[in-house]
Amino acid sequence: MNADLGSPRELTGLQRRRALYQPELPPCLQGTRVRVEFGESTTSIDPKCADIVAQAFPQTFGQKLVHFLEPNSMASDTQVIKEHPPIRVGVLFSGRQSPGGHNVIWGIHDAMKARNPHNVLLGFVGGTEGLFAKKTMEITNDVLSSYKNQGGFDLLGRTVDQIRTKEQVNAAMSTCCDLSLDGLIIIGGVTSNSDAAQLAETFAKHNCKTKVIGVPVTLSGDLKNQFVETTVGFDTVCKVNSQLISNVCLDAVSAGKYYYFVRLMGGKASHVAFECALQSHPNMVILGEEVALSKLTLMEIINKICDGVEARAAQGKYHGVLVIPEGLIESIPEMYALMQEINNLHINNVTEDEIPSQLSPWAAALFKFLPPFIRRELVLHQESDNSAQLSQIDTEQLLAHLVEEEMKRRTKEGNYKGRKFSSVCHFFGSQARGSLPSNFDSNYAYVLGHICVQIVATGLNGYMATVTNLKDSTNKWRCAAVPLTAMMSVRRHLRGPGAVPIGRPVIHPSPIDLKAESYAVLREKASSFLLDDFYRTPGGIQFEGPGANTKPITLTIEDQDYLGDIEILQDYLNKVRTILKPGCSREILKAAISSMASVNDVLKVMSAPLNAELPLYHFN
Numbered sequence: 001m002n003a004d005l006g007s008p009r010e011l012t013g014l015q016r017r018r019a020l021y022q023p024e025l026p027p028c029l030q031g032t033r034v035r036v037e038f039g040e041s042t043t044s045i046d047p048k049c050a051d052i053v054a055q056a057f058p059q060t061f062g063q064k065l066v067h068f069l070e071p072n073s074m075a076s077d078t079q080v081i082k083e084h085p086p087i088r089v090g091v092l093f094s095g096r097q098s099p100g101g102h103n104v105i106w107g108i109h110d111a112m113k114a115r116n117p118h119n120v121l122l123g124f125v126g127g128t129e130g131l132f133a134k135k136t137m138e139i140t141n142d143v144l145s146s147y148k149n150q151g152g153f154d155l156l157g158r159t160v161d162q163i164r165t166k167e168q169v170n171a172a173m174s175t176c177c178d179l180s181l182d183g184l185i186i187i188g189g190v191t192s193n194s195d196a197a198q199l200a201e202t203f204a205k206h207n208c209k210t211k212v213i214g215v216p217v218t219l220s221g222d223l224k225n226q227f228v229e230t231t232v233g234f235d236t237v238c239k240v241n242s243q244l245i246s247n248v249c250l251d252a253v254s255a256g257k258y259y260y261f262v263r264l265m266g267g268k269a270s271h272v273a274f275e276c277a278l279q280s281h282p283n284m285v286i287l288g289e290e291v292a293l294s295k296l297t298l299m300e301i302i303n304k305i306c307d308g309v310e311a312r313a314a315q316g317k318y319h320g321v322l323v324i325p326e327g328l329i330e331s332i333p334e335m336y337a338l339m340q341e342i343n344n345l346h347i348n349n350v351t352e353d354e355i356p357s358q359l360s361p362w363a364a365a366l367f368k369f370l371p372p373f374i375r376r377e378l379v380l381h382q383e384s385d386n387s388a389q390l391s392q393i394d395t396e397q398l399l400a401h402l403v404e405e406e407m408k409r410r411t412k413e414g415n416y417k418g419r420k421f422s423s424v425c426h427f428f429g430s431q432a433r434g435s436l437p438s439n440f441d442s443n444y445a446y447v448l449g450h451i452c453v454q455i456v457a458t459g460l461n462g463y464m465a466t467v468t469n470l471k472d473s474t475n476k477w478r479c480a481a482v483p484l485t486a487m488m489s490v491r492r493h494l495r496g497p498g499a500v501p502i503g504r505p506v507i508h509p510s511p512i513d514l515k516a517e518s519y520a521v522l523r524e525k526a527s528s529f530l531l532d533d534f535y536r537t538p539g540g541i542q543f544e545g546p547g548a549n550t551k552p553i554t555l556t557i558e559d560q561d562y563l564g565d566i567e568i569l570q571d572y573l574n575k576v577r578t579i580l581k582p583g584c585s586r587e588i589l590k591a592a593i594s595s596m597a598s599v600n601d602v603l604k605v606m607s608a609p610l611n612a613e614l615p616l617y618h619f620n
Ligand SMILES: O=P(O)(O)OC[C@H]1O[C@](O)(CO)[C@@H](O)[C@@H]1O
Pocket: 096, 189, 218, 219, 220, 265, 266, 267, 326, 389, 390, 391, 392
């Protein structure tokens, strides 16, 4: 465990200024009293799994939805919280580092102290291991001062994201009993919140008084469903990565000699890659969900990329930017099957060294075909949810390597006559995870922290703190508590009526909706992205000024601003291309010069935050 955890940090000027930023609260959380409204009883997110979830969670299944409202709201079946006896709460980071995590703890702290200054908030040092070993530090305003609105999880740190085995659950329960905790708040993604649900069930069964609460915090943005609009950290991570991608795009077009292959985080779902593509317009983006749906093989993907390289070469372009999610490799059918075999061997305790010799003949043949660096990475030990360590598999390098081979083959066979293909690879992973959180993530996390305290105070067990209506300003946000079991389901074996549910109920990551309008926009623009170098520069995160309060674009994609933005840029490119054709007439040149007056405006659009007010354009 890192000895520096929780130490005061020396802050830079920007960090100090950020530490002064006071997140906004919706009206229902601004006072010390909150009205609690109980809604409908819940079932499973997948009604066909309701019985299985109910069986697995007899104590916590079917609980009601709960909304937190201003005390003066008129609502039926309500209970006003009037008294605030002192409470003790424990909190831990269980999921991966995600910008905004510290603000959840800050929100919990402020809400607890506002209710009763004698309330005690304990942080578990070192995540789950700190929980099992009862290693705590008291969270005070002093401790928090250099962590407010700051990136990282280093106030408390984290270890393995798992509270699942009998020993782990028992250790967690004895810690909560020994510390006499009223609430245990677990900050994390799908895996951590699934474990939180199990813990809540076990605590209820053993009459442990501690209420277990989950908070949706994961940069991957895949904990998304009818109750959860987005997760803390996703907005920041997409903004930081989009800036990095757009920098790389401008570098590529400036030198005109490299293809950049960029891999982004996001294992089971490609939300980060999708969002960043919408924000930065790279030449190509390949999402795991579309590959899985169309069952594209590795070589089909390589051929598609090579066709793109050829089409660009035909226009004299020898540079480009390709974006992929880290989960792409697992979406390719034959790679998935190979990785499943490797996973099963791990589960049967076969060592990394022995795995290659234990593969079935077809898997061994595929394994042998892959370059040695990928072979080494594929057999690495598994994640806590028994999946492959996707962040360690250099899929972008695999693609770049195979594209280079294919381009050489096409050249040799005389099908490609352009210049030699050259690539540069990047994995943008932890660079974004440790970023200063955007205002959106700072506010969202802080509000969720406040909601957690309302949940504990209401005595709810096995709930997740949620906020909806995030598209709107903070004063219109709706605060709620949703039973974790309502988000759980069981994966099915086969499609159609014969489908057999398998495995235990968990909260599953939700994939990109390939029927959504945002995806249609991306695909509609694909050929323009590929050929027109239609790059977009969102710039760094804005903390103050007009761009500071932009929301995650996936939440506002229906908003015409973004679609209009794309149209304006395309229109601009077309005009410039038409006007400035070599050998054009004097009149056309004059028209071009006058239309250049608007170029600055266009450049402003290209670097404007997505929801900033855009000027109108007129081309002569
Ligand atoms: O830094 P680590 O431990 O390799 O974690 C990486 C994983 O965490 C995530 O960032 C979030 O779950 C994944 O996208 C990634 O595979």
